[in-house]
Amino acid sequence: MKTLLRIQMKNMLFRMRQNGSKKKASGAWVIGLLIFVLLCMEVIFFAMWSQLIAFCDMGLDWLYFALAGLVAVAFAVFGSVFMTQTQLYDAKDNELLLSMPIRPMWILLSRMVVLLVMTGAFTLAVLLPAFVLYGVFYGVTALKLIGWVLSSIGLILLAQALCCALGWVLHQFLARIRNKAIASLVYMVLFLVAYFYIYTNANTLLTQLAQNGAEIAAAVQGAVWPLYALGQACTGDILSLLSIVLLCGAAFALVCWALAASFVKTVSGRQAGGVRRSKAVRNDARVQSPLRAISHKELRKFLTSSVYLTNMGLGVILIAALPVAALIFRSKLLELLAMMEPIRPIVPGFVVLALSFCISTSCISAPSVSLEGKSLWVIRSLPVSGRIVLLGKLRMHCLIMLPVSAVSALVLGFVIGCSIWDTILAAGIAVLFGWFVGVVGLVLNLLMPRFDWINEAGPCKQSASVMLTIFGCYFVMLLFAGIFVLLYSAAGLPATLCLALCAALLCAASAGMHVLLTHWGARRFEAL
Amino acid sequence: MLNIQNLTKRYGSKTAVDNLSLSLEAGEICAFIGHNGAGKTTTLKACCGLLTPDSGEITIDGMSIREKPIECKRVMAYIPDNPDMYEFLTGYEYLNFVADVYGVSKADREARIQELGTLLGITDALGGAISECSHGMKQKIAIIAALIHKPKLILMDEPFVGLDPVAAHQLKNLMAEHCAAGGAIFFSTHVLEVAEKLCNKVAIIKNGKLIAYGPMDEVRGDSSLETVFLELEEEKA
Numbered sequence: 001m002k003t004l005l006r007i008q009m010k011n012m013l014f015r016m017r018q019n020g021s022k023k024k025a026s027g028a029w030v031i032g033l034l035i036f037v038l039l040c041m042e043v044i045f046f047a048m049w050s051q052l053i054a055f056c057d058m059g060l061d062w063l064y065f066a067l068a069g070l071v072a073v074a075f076a077v078f079g080s081v082f083m084t085q086t087q088l089y090d091a092k093d094n095e096l097l098l099s100m101p102i103r104p105m106w107i108l109l110s111r112m113v114v115l116l117v118m119t120g121a122f123t124l125a126v127l128l129p130a131f132v133l134y135g136v137f138y139g140v141t142a143l144k145l146i147g148w149v150l151s152s153i154g155l156i157l158l159a160q161a162l163c164c165a166l167g168w169v170l171h172q173f174l175a176r177i178r179n180k181a182i183a184s185l186v187y188m189v190l191f192l193v194a195y196f197y198i199y200t201n202a203n204t205l206l207t208q209l210a211q212n213g214a215e216i217a218a219a220v221q222g223a224v225w226p227l228y229a230l231g232q233a234c235t236g237d238i239l240s241l242l243s244i245v246l247l248c249g250a251a252f253a254l255v256c257w258a259l260a261a262s263f264v265k266t267v268s269g270r271q272a273g274g275v276r277r278s279k280a281v282r283n284d285a286r287v288q289s290p291l292r293a294i295s296h297k298e299l300r301k302f303l304t305s306s307v308y309l310t311n312m313g314l315g316v317i318l319i320a321a322l323p324v325a326a327l328i329f330r331s332k333l334l335e336l337l338a339m340m341e342p343i344r345p346i347v348p349g350f351v352v353l354a355l356s357f358c359i360s361t362s363c364i365s366a367p368s369v370s371l372e373g374k375s376l377w378v379i380r381s382l383p384v385s386g387r388i389v390l391l392g393k394l395r396m397h398c399l400i401m402l403p404v405s406a407v408s409a410l411v412l413g414f415v416i417g418c419s420i421w422d423t424i425l426a427a428g429i430a431v432l433f434g435w436f437v438g439v440v441g442l443v444l445n446l447l448m449p450r451f452d453w454i455n456e457a458g459p460c461k462q463s464a465s466v467m468l469t470i471f472g473c474y475f476v477m478l479l480f481a482g483i484f485v486l487l488y489s490a491a492g493l494p495a496t497l498c499l500a501l502c503a504a505l506l507c508a509a510s511a512g513m514h515v516l517l518t519h520w521g522a523r524r525f526e527a528l
Numbered sequence: 529m530l531n532i533q534n535l536t537k538r539y540g541s542k543t544a545v546d547n548l549s550l551s552l553e554a555g556e557i558c559a560f561i562g563h564n565g566a567g568k569t570t571t572l573k574a575c576c577g578l579l580t581p582d583s584g585e586i587t588i589d590g591m592s593i594r595e596k597p598i599e600c601k602r603v604m605a606y607i608p609d610n611p612d613m614y615e616f617l618t619g620y621e622y623l624n625f626v627a628d629v630y631g632v633s634k635a636d637r638e639a640r641i642q643e644l645g646t647l648l649g650i651t652d653a654l655g656g657a658i659s660e661c662s663h664g665m666k667q668k669i670a671i672i673a674a675l676i677h678k679p680k681l682i683l684m685d686e687p688f689v690g691l692d693p694v695a696a697h698q699l700k701n702l703m704a705e706h707c708a709a710g711g712a713i714f715f716s717t718h719v720l721e722v723a724e725k726l727c728n729k730v731a732i733i734k735n736g737k738l739i740a741y742g743p744m745d746e747v748r749g750d751s752s753l754e755t756v757f758l759e760l761e762e763e764k765a
Contacts, residue, residue, distance in 0.1 A: 286624070286634075293628035297614060304616040374612035381576050382629045383601035526597070527580065 004110035062231030154248030294392025315362025323411035366441030370459035386525035559723035619654030
């Protein structure tokens with residue numbers, strides 16, 4: 001077990017270094033960005049718990065903590081279930097480890113260490129604000145503190161147990177369908193729809209919760225004893241605390257035991273006929289240029305990889321969903337805009353900002369160099385220049401991003417009643433920004449490539465190039481927003497002209513980056 | 529066809545290939561043998577342009593791999609020891625992708641894929657995802673991909689690993705036909721019997737240095753290649 005843990009830790013540390021070198025700069029960047037994201041989440045949860053702290057005034061402290069626990073587990077499960085599935089069942093060293101005299105339980109537990117850290121982060125992100133807020137208003141006793149610590153540990157174990165169980169279900173489902181990537185994307189979209197529904201109705205839900213505290217408390221106390229016990233455990237009730245810790249620990253142990261018992265079968269299930277074998281088909285050859293062939297290959301990679309598609313494709317879905325949402329809530333939007341009459345001329349800027357935010361999160365090109373992985377020799381041994389390879393990857397990114405961004409901007413412009421020029425400029429900026437994000441993603445991935453990944457979560461979710469592309473492009477987006485505001489308010493230029501100037505600047509920036517990619521980038525790729 | 533002059537490649541403080549020189553003409557098959565870690569893969573990758581040598585020059589058909597990598601790659605093909613290909617593609621998709629890059633016409637590629645697929649017994653499996661193929665099947669796909677554009681020079685790193693006896697036999701025939709038609713092959717192998725029967729040249733490398741090189745008959749002399757190889761390995765130890 002010690003050896004397995006050491007390997008997992010070494011793997012984690014190695015992945016934080018750039019290309020196995022001693023430089024920890026890229027790892028520090030990733031940690032810094034993660035901390036930033038975590039702080040943003042804390043602000044949201046502080047706001048949420050400050051509305052529900054009213055339960056404590058009603059003497060329902062336990063309900064406050066019970067809800068905190070419920071939300072923490074739900075948040076952790078949502079955040080970790082896909083990573084759990086890929087880390088446990090899709091890791092490339094599963095077969096190697098299973099072929100050795102190592103019990104499946106130890107393999108599972110060693111992977112669980114990394115997962116518990118992630119799940120713990122999600123769980124504590126919700127619980128810490130709740131505890132801190134309670135401590136500030138009502139004070140802390142030693143017993144309560146012990147209750148908080150032990151229940152947090154229990155909840156982390158429970159959340160991980162749920163992730164493992166759901167991860168197993170997800171793995172079984174994915175093993176039986178042909179296009180797993182599309183299925184994962186649909187699954188993710190459904191979760192997001194549920195998430196956005198809760199998010200948009202959060203205030204209403206929270207208000208209703210706060211107003212009906214007593215009824216909810218009675219219902220929970222009667223029907224959902226574990227939730228009641230959790231709440232009591234956090235108020236310092238020793239018996240409840242022991243029950244919860246035992247319950248959560250038992251759930252975790254049971255799930256681990258069940259997974260370990262079926263681990264070999266589950267991991268080898270795909271090769272053992274878990275997937276329908278393809279029938280012999282004719283070769284439907286369609287001759288393409290090398291550029292198109294590479295672009296087509298990249299597209300196939302994108303559409304067949306669940307991790308790649310769900311992580312980078314969600315942004316595309318958001319971009320497509322924005323105009324649909326705008327059409328559905330058109331009347332409310334127009335009411336809101338009527339209240340913003342003084343700043344109406346710069347509303348197209350907000351459209352561009354919203355779209356740019358979504359475009360930044362869809363940096364499809366950012367992991368594409370790393371995703372070559374051990375197959376890098378294929379493209380490097382073929383008579384194709386680094387320039388064509390990179391343009392092929394960029395072409396794929398643009399084929400997906402640019403049309404949907406342009407259409408989204410046009411529809412949004414129409415829905416909120418922007419002028420024809422503003423709408424066209426908004427669409428132009430969206431297209432240019434999509435191009436910019438594509439190029440920046442490739443440049444950053446060339447600077448920080450990683451070919452040693454065990455599963456695709458590495459380059460897609462845990463790489464510095466993806467994080468830096470997303471947040472770097474956010475920064476650029478805000479910079480252009482600042483330029484727009486400066487030109488409009490300080491220089492007094494008409495909003496349409498400001499948009500046009502921003503478009504011109506963005507065009508120049510994108511073109512400059514494109515030249516960098518096709519010259520420096522090509523040489524860099526050829527030296528990989 | 530292939531000319532390696534004073535090739536040296538270092539990884540940090542370790543010299544993987546040390547001042548290696550050899551050449552191959554059209555019609556020659558050269559076996560490249562040596563112990564594990566001797567520098568065979570490094571040499572082959574350098575010839576293919578996958579690694580940049582620290583010093584030395586490699587020319588393919590008179591063109592420098594350093595100065596004209598694309599032109600060199602057009603006339604050669606490389607099959608690695610571990611064919612990690614695009615697992616998300618089907619066999620046909622992968623072969624078409626390679627054919628597109630080489631600019632092989634539709635008629636030619638279909639004929640080649642059909643011909644080689646039948647020869648290697650893999651036609652039925654080409655419609656399936658590469659991820660579902662065994663190592664041997666992936667090796668066969670890699671071989672077809674390498675031969676689809678009829679290269680002049682073929683570089684192979686342990687090509688017989690994972691092949692069933694029928695496929696191995698067919699590959700040997702293909703190699704012989706390729707060289708008879710004016711091509712050249714430079715491949716590494718641990719199967720010395722195959723090297724003896726198939727090759728007209730042999731190069732033996734040890735710890736990055738070429739310790740024997742020349743026509744098979746001269747290097748082998750009156751004994752077997754295995755005997756010569758083992759003696760040389762002991763001598764230089």
